[in-house]
Structures are given as C-alpha cells and as structure tokens.
Amino acid sequence: MTIAVDIAATLRSGARTFELRTRFTAAGQRVVIYGASGAGKSQMLKAIAGLMRPHAGRIELGGRVLFDADAGIDISPQRRRVGYLFQDYALFPHLNVRQNIGFGLQRGWRNPPRRGDDAAVGYWLEAFGLEAVAHQLPEQLSGGQRQRVALARALVAEPDALLLDEPFAALDPALRVRMRQELDALQRRLDIPMLLITHDPDDAATFGGQILTMADGAIVDERFTGSGTWTSQTNEW
Amino acid sequence: MTEPALTALALSLKVALWATGIDLVLGVAVGYLLARVRFPGRELLDALLTLPMVMPPTVLGYYLLVVIGRNGPLGAWLHDSFGINLIFTWQAAVIAAAVVAFPLVLKGARSAFETVDAQLEQAARVLGVSEVGVFLRVTLPLAWRGVLAGTLLAFARTMGEFGATLMVAGSIPGKTQTLSIAVYEAVQAGQDDTANLLVLVTSVTCVLVLVVASRLAPRRVVLA
Numbered sequence: 102m103t104i105a106v107d108i109a110a111t112l113r114s115g116a117r118t119f120e121l122r123t124r125f126t127a128a129g130q131r132v133v134i135y136g137a138s139g140a141g142k143s144q145m146l147k148a149i150a151g152l153m154r155p156h157a158g159r160i161e162l163g164g165r166v167l168f169d170a171d172a173g174i175d176i177s178p179q180r181r182r183v184g185y186l187f188q189d190y191a192l193f194p195h196l197n198v199r200q201n202i203g204f205g206l207q208r209g210w211r212n213p214p215r216r217g218d219d220a221a222v223g224y225w226l227e228a229f230g231l232e233a234v235a236h237q238l239p240e241q242l243s244g245g246q247r248q249r250v251a252l253a254r255a256l257v258a259e260p261d262a263l264l265l266d267e268p269f270a271a272l273d274p275a276l277r278v279r280m281r282q283e284l285d286a287l288q289r290r291l292d293i294p295m296l297l298i299t300h301d302p303d304d305a306a307t308f309g310g311q312i313l314t315m316a317d318g319a320i321v322d323e324r325f326t327g328s329g330t331w332t333s334q335t336n337e338w
Numbered sequence: 339m340t341e342p343a344l345t346a347l348a349l350s351l352k353v354a355l356w357a358t359g360i361d362l363v364l365g366v367a368v369g370y371l372l373a374r375v376r377f378p379g380r381e382l383l384d385a386l387l388t389l390p391m392v393m394p395p396t397v398l399g400y401y402l403l404v405v406i407g408r409n410g411p412l413g414a415w416l417h418d419s420f421g422i423n424l425i426f427t428w429q430a431a432v433i434a435a436a437v438v439a440f441p442l443v444l445k446g447a448r449s450a451f452e453t454v455d456a457q458l459e460q461a462a463r464v465l466g467v468s469e470v471g472v473f474l475r476v477t478l479p480l481a482w483r484g485v486l487a488g489t490l491l492a493f494a495r496t497m498g499e500f501g502a503t504l505m506v507a508g509s510i511p512g513k514t515q516t517l518s519i520a521v522y523e524a525v526q527a528g529q530d531d532t533a534n535l536l537v538l539v540t541s542v543t544c545v546l547v548l549v550v551a552s553r554l555a556p557r558r559v560v561l562a
Contacts, residue, residue, distance in 0.1 A: 150464050151463075151464075152460050152463070152464070177463075178460070178463040178464050179463055179464075179466045179467065179468065180466070181464075183464065184464075185461065185464045187457060187460075187461060189457075191455070191457045191458050191460070191461040193458060193461075193462075193476060194458075194480070195479050195480055204462065204465055204467070204475075205465030205466050205467065208466075208467070208468075208471070209471060210470060210471050210474045210475065211474075211475065212475045212479075254465070255465075258465065258466065
C-alpha cells in the first residue's frame with residue numbers, strides 16, 4: 102500500500118497562522134510520523150481522511166486519488182475508505198459498545214439496534230474481549246477498553262488503511278506499554294497498512310517501519326527501521 | 339361562562355402548537371447553522387433574531403403590521419397573488435406568536451448543538467455515514483434535550499402572548515380571541531368569574547410546561 106501526500110494548507114487558530122507544507126511517499130505497512138505537538142501532524146492526518154481540505158496539492162492512497170486540487174478532486178470522508186482512530190477515541194456517548202462498533206456498518210438514518218446480532222460486530226467483540234461490556238456505554242469503560250472499541254469500530258468495515266492519531270497519549274504508562282504490544286500484534290495479524298502519528302519517541306521505536314520526522318509542517322527526516330532499533334535523532338523538544 | 343373559556347383555550351392551544359411547530363423547524367435549522375457554520379455576520383444574525391425577546395410586543399406587532407398588512411410588502415403580495423388577507427385572522431396570531439417566541443427555541447437549539455463535540459460528527463463521517471445520517475444519528479440525539487427544553491419554553495411563551503397578537507389579530511371572540519386576550523376583555527367588562535377561570539386555566543398550563551421543561555433541560559444548556 103502506497104500513501105503519497107503532497108499538500109499545502111494554511112491553518113488559522115485565532116490570530117496565529119501556520120503553514121503546512123507536507124510531502125512524503127510511504128510504501129510500507131507501518132508508517133510513523135513523529136514530531137512535537139504543534140508540528141502539524143494531526144492536521145496532515147485529517148487531510149488524508151478528508152476532514153481538512155488543503156488549498157493545494159494531491160493525496161493518493163493505494164493508487165486511488167483522494168484529493169487533487171488541480172484536477173478538482175476531493176473525495177468525501179465517507180468514501181475514502183480509511184479507518185481513523187481519534188486521539189481521545191471519539192466514541193459516541195449515547196450508544197453502547199455494540200452500537201459503536203457497528204455504527205459504520207449500518208447505513209441510513211437510524212443507529213444500529215442496542216441488542217443486535219451482527220456477525221462482524223460479534224467477531225470484534227470476541228477478538229478484543231469486549232463481549233462482557235457489549236451493552237455498556239463508553240463512559241462505563243476503562244481506558245484500554247475504550248481504545249479497543251475505537252479500534253474495532255474503525256476496523257470492522259475493513260478500510261484500506263488505518264490512521265491513528267496519538268493512539269497511546271490518553272493512556273497511563275503501564276497500559277500504554279500493553280496497548281503498544283496489542284497494536285503491534287494486530288498489525289501483524291491483519292496485515293493492514295497503518296499510519297500512526299505520535300510525539301512519543303517510544304511509540305515510534307516500538308511500532309517501527311518507516312519513520313518520518315515532522316517539524317513546522319514539513320517532513321525533515323526519513324528513515325526505515327525494524328521494530329525497536331530506532332532512536333530519535335532530534336532532541337529539541 | 340365555561341364555553342367561551344373553552345373556546346379561547348382551544349384557540350390558544352391551536353395558535354401555540356402551530357407557532358411552536360414553526361419555531362421548532364426554523365429554530366433547529368438556524369440554530370444548527372449558527373452553531374456549526376462560520377460565516378460573516380453570524381453574530382449579527384443571532385442578535386437580530388434575538389430582538390423579539392427584548393422589544394416591547396406592541397412595537398413588534400407594529401413591525402408585523404407594516405410587513406404583513408394590506409399595504410406591506412408581504413401582505414400586498416399575498417393579497418394580490420392569492421387574495422389572502424392575514425390581518426385579524428388566527429393565522430396572524432400564529433405569526434405574531436412564532437416571532438415573539440422564536441429566540442427561545444433558537445437559543446436553546448444553538449447552545450445544545452454547540453455542546454455536541456464536532457469530532458463525533460467527523461468520526462461518523464469517516465465511518466461512511468451520510469451528512470443527514472450524521473445529524474439524525476449523532477448530533478440530534480446528543481442535543482435533543484436542549485432543543486426540547488427551549489421548545490417547551492417557547493410553547494409557554496406563545497400561550498401567554500398578548501401584545502403583538504392583539505395588534506395583528508385583534509380580539510374577535512371565537513376567531514382570534516386567545517386566552518390571554520380573553521382575560522383582558524373579561525376584566526375590562528367586569529366579568530370576574532370568567533376572568534378567574536381563564537387565569538386559572540392559563541396558570542396551570544404554563545406551570546405544567548415549565549416543570550416539564552426544567553426536568554428536560556441539562557444544566558449546562560443556558561436557555562435565555
């Protein structure tokens with residue numbers, strides 16, 4: 102799976118403007134974008150998912166053009182076929198675990214039933230050990246369970262790639278180590294391309310693959326590594 | 339004595355339900371727009387639509403007369419094109435009540451939509467759900483309490499509407515004489531028994547609506 106990103110965007114937050122000029126091509130199944138908070142990683146990830154529109158450039162995923170400013174192509178987020186793991190998971194607070202996981206499988210104007218029996222949802226409930234909490238609301242879950250629900254929700258529709266925004270930042274240190282291993286095993290098992298952004302060098306080193314370093318909206322370093330051998334080359338943050 | 343009172347109550351309920359229904363549809367649409375879409379003049383629009391809450395109802399009624407009266411732009415067009423005359427009809431009372439109570443629905447809906455995390459809507463989009471689906475499955479279920487609380491307050495407000503209604507709909511018994519106007523007429527005519535009954539009916543209705551509204555309103559939603 103190839104992800105090719107070459108975008109320019111001007112972001113405004115209050116009086117401050119920020120120039121995003123990101124360009125990279127990643128071919129592996131594991132890609133990490135590493136950089137300090139404020140480097141533009143999240144906005145770049147949103148652009149790939151179609152949640153932020155750059156003013157110029159092109160985004161390609163596995164040979165499909167998702168965005169091309171010159172050609173006037175801007176595929177809607179609904180049709181990009183990417184999974185997205187939000188930093189704080191963005192679970193629907195009014196829906197139980199089963200409904201959250203099955204949310205994208207149910208089309209139309211109604212939410213999935215509280216006590217559904219969808220086979221794909223059942224598979225993920227079992228795979229992540231969530232059967233016992235299937236009827237609980239997100240607020241009743243632990244941090245690790247929330248992340249598993251969010252992962253299952255993103256994966257159940259079998260997306261072309263999974264985008265992960267700081268997947269471990271919301272977890273306490275002990276849980277972080279365990280969830281890193283879970284994600285590592287999950288990627289091996291599913292063989293789905295994953296693009297992970299993080300400010301934590303340990304995340305980058307553990308997850309491995311192709312590691313791109315981002316600073317001030319641009320990619321400044323690129324290296325390949327096996328799992329566990331990479332160390333941060335830039336220490337200014 | 340009770341029959342005119344029941345007629346006035348029925349008319350008040352009819353006017354209040356129509357006005358509240360119109361306010362609900364428009365309030366949800368405009369409230370969502372103000373909460374989610376950034377456009378120049380957004381706060382100006384909000385302020386303009388809030389004006390009916392602070393203006394004297396008689397001033398508002400006068401403005402309405404200017405617009406929907408026979409010589410007003412809308413009134414003249416309706417008369418010339420369809421032969422419709424709104425002034426001194428129950429439909430005019432609906433318009434007056436709807437305009438007066440609109441800010442209550444709008445404020446409730448806007449703040450309710452603003453409390454819904456926009457990231458949840460983005461998550462739903464990435465999962466392939468259409469824009470209408472996102473609204474009906476995520477935004478509205480998380481905001482309906484605030485919307486409904488504002489709507490109930492608007493209903494209570496339209497039940498009590500007097501000034502603007504009197505200006506545009508008049509006080510024709512059985513036709514445009516709503517409860518609150520009937521109270522005024524009864525007191526003027528010295529019919530204390532009728533007035534007592536009307537006041538009791540109005541008070542009970544308004545208290546009931548307010549109790550329900552306060553039970554539904556989440557604490558974080560500011561209604562006024």
